[in-house]
Amino acid sequence: MIYFDNVTKKYKENFSLEGVTLSIAQGEFVSIVGHSGAGKTTLTKLILAEEAPTSGTVSFESTDIHKLSKSDLMNFRRKVGIVFQDFRLLPNRTAYENIAFAMEATGKRDEDIMEDVPHVLELVDLTNRAFHFPHQLSGGEKQRLAIARAIITQPDLIIADEPTGNLDPTNAIEVINILKKINDLGTTVILTTHNKSLVDGIKKRVITLENGRVIRDDKEGKYML
Amino acid sequence: MLIHAKRIIRTGWNSFVRSGFTSIASILIMTITLFVMTSLIFVQASLNASLNEIKDKVDVTIYFVPGADETSILKVEDSLKKLPEIKTISYTSAVDALSNFKDKHSNDYLTLQALDELNDNPLGASLNIKANDPSQYESISKYFENDNALSKGALTIIDKIDYSQNKLVIDRLTSIISGAKNLGFAVSIVLMIISIIITFNTIRLIIFMSKDEISVMRLVGAGTKYVQGPFIVSGILVGVCSALLTILIFIPVSIWLGNHMTDFIGINLYQYYRSNFLQLFIIMLGSGIALGSISSFFAISRYLRK
Numbered sequence: 001m002i003y004f005d006n007v008t009k010k011y012k013e014n015f016s017l018e019g020v021t022l023s024i025a026q027g028e029f030v031s032i033v034g035h036s037g038a039g040k041t042t043l044t045k046l047i048l049a050e051e052a053p054t055s056g057t058v059s060f061e062s063t064d065i066h067k068l069s070k071s072d073l074m075n076f077r078r079k080v081g082i083v084f085q086d087f088r089l090l091p092n093r094t095a096y097e098n099i100a101f102a103m104e105a106t107g108k109r110d111e112d113i114m115e116d117v118p119h120v121l122e123l124v125d126l127t128n129r130a131f132h133f134p135h136q137l138s139g140g141e142k143q144r145l146a147i148a149r150a151i152i153t154q155p156d157l158i159i160a161d162e163p164t165g166n167l168d169p170t171n172a173i174e175v176i177n178i179l180k181k182i183n184d185l186g187t188t189v190i191l192t193t194h195n196k197s198l199v200d201g202i203k204k205r206v207i208t209l210e211n212g213r214v215i216r217d218d219k220e221g222k223y224m225l
Numbered sequence: 226m227l228i229h230a231k232r233i234i235r236t237g238w239n240s241f242v243r244s245g246f247t248s249i250a251s252i253l254i255m256t257i258t259l260f261v262m263t264s265l266i267f268v269q270a271s272l273n274a275s276l277n278e279i280k281d282k283v284d285v286t287i288y289f290v291p292g293a294d295e296t297s298i299l300k301v302e303d304s305l306k307k308l309p310e311i312k313t314i315s316y317t318s319a320v321d322a323l324s325n326f327k328d329k330h331s332n333d334y335l336t337l338q339a340l341d342e343l344n345d346n347p348l349g350a351s352l353n354i355k356a357n358d359p360s361q362y363e364s365i366s367k368y369f370e371n372d373n374a375l376s377k378g379a380l381t382i383i384d385k386i387d388y389s390q391n392k393l394v395i396d397r398l399t400s401i402i403s404g405a406k407n408l409g410f411a412v413s414i415v416l417m418i419i420s421i422i423i424t425f426n427t428i429r430l431i432i433f434m435s436k437d438e439i440s441v442m443r444l445v446g447a448g449t450k451y452v453q454g455p456f457i458v459s460g461i462l463v464g465v466c467s468a469l470l471t472i473l474i475f476i477p478v479s480i481w482l483g484n485h486m487t488d489f490i491g492i493n494l495y496q497y498y499r500s501n502f503l504q505l506f507i508i509m510l511g512s513g514i515a516l517g518s519i520s521s522f523f524a525i526s527r528y529l530r531k
Contacts, residue, residue, distance in 0.1 A: 074448055077443070077444060077445065078446035088441045090441065090442070092239070092244060093239075101442070101445065101447075104232050105446050105447035105448070109228070149445065153446075
């Protein structure tokens, strides 16, 4: 599904990723681990075409993501749900509107939005917070809202970049459980994290990065650094 | 398409209302800009009124020799009326000139006595000419230098034309008038550009604060128009509110100016405001909407490249 072919990303003189080659299949749950600055976030940014590689190609199915036109890139991004460490919710919109926005952006009908959003709110246990603004929600609630926004369009792939970084252990476990549930339904999940116990508990594929290089890729791996 | 427009308008409205303080700040800044613009229109109006008043005071008089034949004078008047530069001509006969002189010097016993002793009317008839523009007096006066332009012998009955005496004053007034107009226009343009830049930068700053929000919208797959639209709608709403606020502020301002400054300015600005209310309102509303939407459009464009 996702293919990195000898991808290098340099910021000025520093390598953020160097010669990375890997592939992620449909339906996989992949944890990408590594120290700060190892290149985890760069890897996700390259998938989202937020950054372009210095050399090498990043492909989705058989298409080079970085050669997509503006409108094709927009359509590609609609197939990907994103969850960030800092939530990145729209501050002037309620929880309901934050989720609805992703559907509105893809041109869904109002009737579909009114039907689907309450379902997803229920799934992440935020029904009673639907009309609260992000600043009125706790960290855990914000992250659950971000996940709800990511899954509402039923994407093929979910990228969760350090989603538990700002959460207490209970909320962190809850977020990981939601991601596992989503993966069980067939959506590919890419998770980047620092959290050893969470990764060990997932018992799925683990890719370890160090100084921009892939140093381990284990099918049922553990966090080892 | 329609569903998109509806969503964009709704989202723009919500964002405008929910942004509270930021919306108020943009409205205030844009109100200042519109206030400056409207003030400049007022300044131009009062400047024009003063200049017209000055222009109206400038004229040229052709004095005829005493005893000149009235038919010949009227022929001169007829030929002058054909000149496109001339706005009005008024004829004062020798009799009228004498009676005006007597009225003017009614308290000057010595002069009146001297006049009585002459037995004859020493004053000639005259033609008072007003041109459309002060700069045209010179060409009117040159008209008399060419004998062929007038009926034969007309020049012999002309005693003098006071253009040459007034030339310096007329020239100076002409240059002051055109200088004041040009300066007024240049100052207006500069002030307008400054206030537009300030408004543009305020809106740019507000959109800069939303740059993370814009990048998230892009990442969830929102199209350019869908991201841009609500910001432009908010910009338009800021423009409309600012125009309404400016129009309200100018009601007491113009009443005060009308009551206290009419003599100084030479025009009653309250009456001017009332009689031109619709045009001024359309100018303010149009400028507000254009400024708000164009500023938002350009400010957001740089965040939409990716």
